[in-house]
Amino acid sequence: MAHAFALAEGAVAEGDDDLLVSSARQDPEAFGHLYRRHLPAVYRYLAARAASPEEAADLTQHVFLQAFRALERYRDGTGGFAPWLFRIARNAATDASRRRRPSVPLDELVVAPSPSPEESALALERLRQLRSAIRQLPGPKQDLLALRFAAGLSSREIGAVIGKSESSVKKQLTRTIQSLKEHYRDELPLAP
Amino acid sequence: MNFPWHHDAAPIPEDLSSDLHAAYAIPVPDLAFDLRAASGATLPLPAHQRFTLRRVAFATGGVVAAAAALLLTPVIFGGGAKAVSAEQIINRAQQAAFSNVTSNGKPYHLVATTDVFQKGFASRTETWSLDPAHTRTEETVDSNGIFGTSQDGTDFWLYTNAPAGLRVVHVANVPPGSLSPGSGVPSFADFLSQETIKDCHFRSLEGTQTVAGREAYVVRLDPDASNCPDSMREQFVAQGGATQGSTRIWIDAETSIALRMEQVASDGTRGYHYEVSKFEVGAAIDPSVFTYRPPAGATVIEMPNAVYAIRVLAVLTGGEDLSFKSGPPPPPNTKTPTPDANAKP
Numbered sequence: 244m245a246h247a248f249a250l251a252e253g254a255v256a257e258g259d260d261d262l263l264v265s266s267a268r269q270d271p272e273a274f275g276h277l278y279r280r281h282l283p284a285v286y287r288y289l290a291a292r293a294a295s296p297e298e299a300a301d302l303t304q305h306v307f308l309q310a311f312r313a314l315e316r317y318r319d320g321t322g323g324f325a326p327w328l329f330r331i332a333r334n335a336a337t338d339a340s341r342r343r344r345p346s347v348p349l350d351e352l353v354v355a356p357s358p359s360p361e362e363s364a365l366a367l368e369r370l371r372q373l374r375s376a377i378r379q380l381p382g383p384k385q386d387l388l389a390l391r392f393a394a395g396l397s398s399r400e401i402g403a404v405i406g407k408s409e410s411s412v413k414k415q416l417t418r419t420i421q422s423l424k425e426h427y428r429d430e431l432p433l434a435p
Numbered sequence: 436m437n438f439p440w441h442h443d444a445a446p447i448p449e450d451l452s453s454d455l456h457a458a459y460a461i462p463v464p465d466l467a468f469d470l471r472a473a474s475g476a477t478l479p480l481p482a483h484q485r486f487t488l489r490r491v492a493f494a495t496g497g498v499v500a501a502a503a504a505l506l507l508t509p510v511i512f513g514g515g516a517k518a519v520s521a522e523q524i525i526n527r528a529q530q531a532a533f534s535n536v537t538s539n540g541k542p543y544h545l546v547a548t549t550d551v552f553q554k555g556f557a558s559r560t561e562t563w564s565l566d567p568a569h570t571r572t573e574e575t576v577d578s579n580g581i582f583g584t585s586q587d588g589t590d591f592w593l594y595t596n597a598p599a600g601l602r603v604v605h606v607a608n609v610p611p612g613s614l615s616p617g618s619g620v621p622s623f624a625d626f627l628s629q630e631t632i633k634d635c636h637f638r639s640l641e642g643t644q645t646v647a648g649r650e651a652y653v654v655r656l657d658p659d660a661s662n663c664p665d666s667m668r669e670q671f672v673a674q675g676g677a678t679q680g681s682t683r684i685w686i687d688a689e690t691s692i693a694l695r696m697e698q699v700a701s702d703g704t705r706g707y708h709y710e711v712s713k714f715e716v717g718a719a720i721d722p723s724v725f726t727y728r729p730p731a732g733a734t735v736i737e738m739p740n741a742v743y744a745i746r747v748l749a750v751l752t753g754g755e756d757l758s759f760k761s762g763p764p765p766p767p768n769t770k771t772p773t774p775d776a777n778a779k780p
Binding site for chain 2: 274275278282283286287290291296300303304307369370373374377388389391392393420423424
């Protein structure tokens with residue numbers, strides 16, 4: 244039952260965002276396909292940058308509303324729909340952060356660290372330390388990680404969102420993860 | 436004996452990719468997009484109102500959803516009562532498990548057994564919960580090993596009697612709300628959250644059954660590779676080319692507390708079974724239950740916060756050694772309590 248639903252939902256191939264945009268311009272209800280396709284990535288990205296799940300939910304609604312209303316201005320071949328949508332999301336998150344003190348409540352978010360309860364304790368602790376290390380990174384680096392790991396964007400797509408080249412994004416990501424790794428190693432209690 | 440902390444010390448991975456994916460594996464709520472608001476000039480509804488809206492029926496999606504609704508007839512419960520989706524039930528169960536509070540805010544007392552067939556061990560768990568700051572869970576593993584956690588609104592305790600005598604970690608004056616769910620302690624909530632990751636499972640509602648005298652929704656989870664992130668696919672969808680089996684969870688209709696959970700491998704082998712045998716909702720709980728009193732002779736470690744508590748306990752019980760490379764927590768202060776203290780509530 245659920246399988247049938249999922250197949251129907253996924254009937255439009257991944258690369259067909261532009262087709263869906265064209266459909267949505269003719270028939271606003273077709274925007275639902277774009278919404279369902281991109282909701283998880285947009286919400287995760289915004290949740291990583293918002294102060295609370297409630298704020299992330301509000302921002303998500305705001306972003307899709309903005310996208311829906313600006314659909315006529317979207318142009319094919321300018322990096323793709325996802326980067327265009329995430330530019331809206333990034334602006335919304337930045338605006339929201341200006342209205343409050345910076346806060347990334349990753350600790351409040353549920354994660355799945357390991358396959359069984361008896362194996363989860365240290366994995367949970369490790370993730371808490373990792374989140375703590377992420378919180379100590381400068382805002383742009385946190386944003387980069389959220390675009391990559393919460394939104395699941397490629398380096399090319401991230402480049403289109405933040406206005407950098409693909410190679411520049413790759414370098415920044417490498418440096419960010421390296422500095423995170425060093426910080427992470429320093430902070431965590433290690434087995435001898 | 437298989438205690439939660441008796442596994443290899445978690446090494447820091449060379450490649451942080453999988454940890455970063457896990458750190459950002461944020462559950463996505465069932466958010467509806469209000470097309471009427473989008474089409475008009477009105478502002479979006481506040482979140483608490485939007486969550487109550489029915490999902491807007493979009494063109495093809497609406498037809499498919501209608502068909503799915505017909506197929507999912509068991510979703511409708513209680514002789515015309517409002518429909519509840521598997522998604523909503525799972526989300527409520529996760530919230531209840533993580534907060535240790537029922538979805539209707541009632542205190543409870545619960546006794547459950549767990550069988551991990553693949554690893555050959557069983558445990559009995561007893562939980563008392565008054566509110567998020569007053570909870571106690573004590574697990575007895577293989578009939579003799581005890582592992583417990585307790586918090587009474589100000590203090591937090593973590594204790595075990597294995598393998599070499601009672602060891603207790605105590606954190607005093609815990610600020611309200613500072614103990615995040617779990618606080619380094621493995622729990623059924625963790626298990627529930629990782630086994631119900633939305634993107635890696637199809638969720639379907641099979642109907643209701645009675646468990647421990649309570650009406651429970653039966654939610655089935657099947658592996659789904661279509662949206663599962665690569666970093667989690669091996670763990671949740673297929674291992675060694677074989678598709679993982681299904682999981683069923685029985686969730687109390689009134690309180691959203693999970694009453695039973697069963698994992699069956701694709702070849703029919705039982706993997707994990709959790710079953711609540713006693714569940715008292717609205718029970719009068721003696722507040723002293725939540726204050727743990729270490730017995731005479733117990734080694735008590737005073738810690739400034741709960742983050743490292745599980746790791747310190749691991750050292751004390753021989754699970755692993757500690758070596759703080761830099762920025763360690765303040766050194767623990769070991770003491771032995773007076774002989775007249777009590778071990779159990």
